[in-house]
Amino acid sequence: MTPFHYQNHRLHAEDIPLADIARKVGTPVYVYSSAAFQASYRSYADAFAGLPVTVCYAVKANDSLAVLRLLAAEGAGADVVSGGELRYALAAGVPAGRIVFSGVGKTRDELEFALLEGVMQVNVEVASELDALSEIATALGRTAHVAIRINPDVDAGTIAQISTGKAENKFGIAYDEAAALFRHAQSLPGVEPVGIAVHIGSQITKLTPYRDAFHRVRTLYEDLKAEGIPLQRIDLGGGLGITYRDEEPPSVAAYAAVVREVFHGLDAQFVFEPGRRIAGLSGVLVTKVITEKQTATKRFVIVDAAMNDLIRPALYDAYHPIQPETAPTPETVWTEADLVGPICESTDTFAKGRPLPPLQADDMLVIGAAGAYGAVMACEYNGRPRAAEVLVRGSDWAVVRRRPTYEEMLAAQSLPPWLEEA
Numbered sequence: 396m397t398p399f400h401y402q403n404h405r406l407h408a409e410d411i412p413l414a415d416i417a418r419k420v421g422t423p424v425y426v427y428s429s430a431a432f433q434a435s436y437r438s439y440a441d442a443f444a445g446l447p448v449t450v451c452y453a454v455k456a457n458d459s460l461a462v463l464r465l466l467a468a469e470g471a472g473a474d475v476v477s478g479g480e481l482r483y484a485l486a487a488g489v490p491a492g493r494i495v496f497s498g499v500g501k502t503r504d505e506l507e508f509a510l511l512e513g514v515m516q517v518n519v520e521v522a523s524e525l526d527a528l529s530e531i532a533t534a535l536g537r538t539a540h541v542a543i544r545i546n547p548d549v550d551a552g553t554i555a556q557i558s559t560g561k562a563e564n565k566f567g568i569a570y571d572e573a574a575a576l577f578r579h580a581q582s583l584p585g586v587e588p589v590g591i592a593v594h595i596g597s598q599i600t601k602l603t604p605y606r607d608a609f610h611r612v613r614t615l616y617e618d619l620k621a622e623g624i625p626l627q628r629i630d631l632g633g634g635l636g637i638t639y640r641d642e643e644p645p646s647v648a649a650y651a652a653v654v655r656e657v658f659h660g661l662d663a664q665f666v667f668e669p670g671r672r673i674a675g676l677s678g679v680l681v682t683k684v685i686t687e688k689q690t691a692t693k694r695f696v697i698v699d700a701a702m703n704d705l706i707r708p709a710l711y712d713a714y715h716p717i718q719p720e721t722a723p724t725p726e727t728v729w730t731e732a733d734l735v736g737p738i739c740e741s742t743d744t745f746a747k748g749r750p751l752p753p754l755q756a757d758d759m760l761v762i763g764a765a766g767a768y769g770a771v772m773a774c775e776y777n778g779r780p781r782a783a784e785v786l787v788r789g790s791d792w793a794v795v796r797r798r799p800t801y802e803e804m805l806a807a808q809s810l811p812p813w814l815e816e817a
C-alpha cells in the first residue's frame with residue numbers, strides 16, 4: 396500500500412483521512428508520511444549495506460525539523476548549504492560529525508560557525524574559500540576538513556534550471572584545475588583535504604551521466620594519491636529523480652550498483668546527498684476549491700493554494716500529479732481544466748488542460764509529489780501566510796510547522812519614525 400491511497404473512497408495519508416487534517420488545520424496544508432520518509436531513506440541504507448557510507452540527506456529538499464529528526468533517528472547525516480540549514484540540522488539532533496557543508500558562496504560567519512560546531516566536511520568549490528577557511532581555522536585553533544567539489548562537465552540530462560555539472564554552470568572546480576587546488580589546500584595551515592565531491596544535477600533519470608562523472612572522480616582520486624595527496628572520502632552528491640508523471644528513474648539499488656562497479660576495490664568512504672529521492676514522494680499539498688470559472692474556451696478550477704505555496708510548476712513548468720480527495724467512480728466525467736491559484740499572475744498555474752472531475756466549492760484536491768522543494772520554496776507573496784505542515788505516523792498526526800498568523804506576518808515589519816505620524 397502506498398502511503399497516500401484511497402480508503403473508503405477518501406484519500407488518506409497512512410491511516411489518516413486527509414480531509415480530517417484539512418478540517419482541523421485548514422488549507423493549503425502540506426502533509427508528510429513518516430513511513431514514506433523512512434522507506435526512502437532505508438532504500439539508500441540497504442542499497443549501500445556493507446560499504447562505508449554516510450547518507451547526508453539534503454536539507455534543502457524539505458527542512459522541517461520533524462522530518463530531520465525522523466531521518467536522524469534512522470541514522471541519516473545532513474547536507475546543508477547555509478548557516479540556517481546547519482542550525483536546523485543540529486537542532487533536529489543530527490550530529491555535526493555527520494554534516495556536510497556545501498554551497499558555492501559561504502560567508503565567513505557561516506564558515507566559522509561550521510568549524511566551531513565541528514562539521515564532518517566543508518565542500519569547497521571556490522578557490523578563495525580555501526584561504527578563508529585556512530585563516531578562520533587557524534584563528535580558532537581548528538582543522539577544516541575539506542572536500543573539493545569538481546565540475547565533471549557531464550550533461551545530467553535534466554532541465555537547464557537544475558543542471559549543475561556542466562562547465563557552463565557556476566558549480567564546482569573545473570576538472571583540470573582540481574589537482575592544483577588540492578595541492579594548494581594541502582599547503583595551507585588549518586586545512587586538511589579529505590575528499591572529492593561531485594553533484595551533477597537534480598531529477599536525474601539516467602545512470603549514464605552518473606557513471607561518467609564517477610569515473611572522472613575515481614581517476615582524480617587515484618591521480619592525487621599517486622602524487623602524494625591521499626584522500627579518504629568521496630562525496631557523490633544527490634540528484635536521483637522520482638516519478639512525477641511517467642519518468643522511469645533508476646532504482647536506488649541500480650544506482651548503488653553503478654557506485655560499486657565504478658569504485659570497485661577503492662579504499663574510500665562514501666557520502667551521498669539525496670534530497671528529492673527521499674522527500675519528493677513523501678509529501679502532498681492539500682488544497683480546497685474556491686470556485687470554478689468557465690470562459691468561452693476554458694474551464695478554470697481556482698484553489699486556495701498558489702504559486703507562493705508550491706512554485707515548481709510556475710518556475711520550472713514542472714508537472715505534479717493531482718488527485719481529488721474523494722475517490723472518483725467509473726461514472727465520473729472528467730473534463731480538462733487549468734488548475735490555478737488566486738495570485739494575480741498567469742504563472743500561478745498548477746496544471747494546464749488536466750482532466751479533473753466535477754468540483755464544487757470546498758471540495759479538496761491533492762497535489763502529489765510535493766514533499767521535496769515544496770514548502771521550503773514557499774513565500775508570502777500576495778500577503779499569503781505560508782501553508783502549515785503536518786507529519787503523519789500511522790494513525791497519529793501532528794502539526795510540525797504551523798501557519799503564521801497575520802499578526803505575526805505584520806510584526807516583522809516596522810514603520811520608520813518619520814512615517815509613524817503620517
Ligand code: LLP
Nearest residue numbers: 453594597598633634635668669670671768
Ligand atoms: N547536493 C547538492 C550540492 C545540491 O546542490 C543538491 C540540489 C542536492 C545535493 C540534492 O539534490 P536532489 O537529490 O534533491 O536532486 N528546486 C529544484 C531542485 C534544486 C536542486 C538543487 N541542488 C526543484 O524543485 O526541482
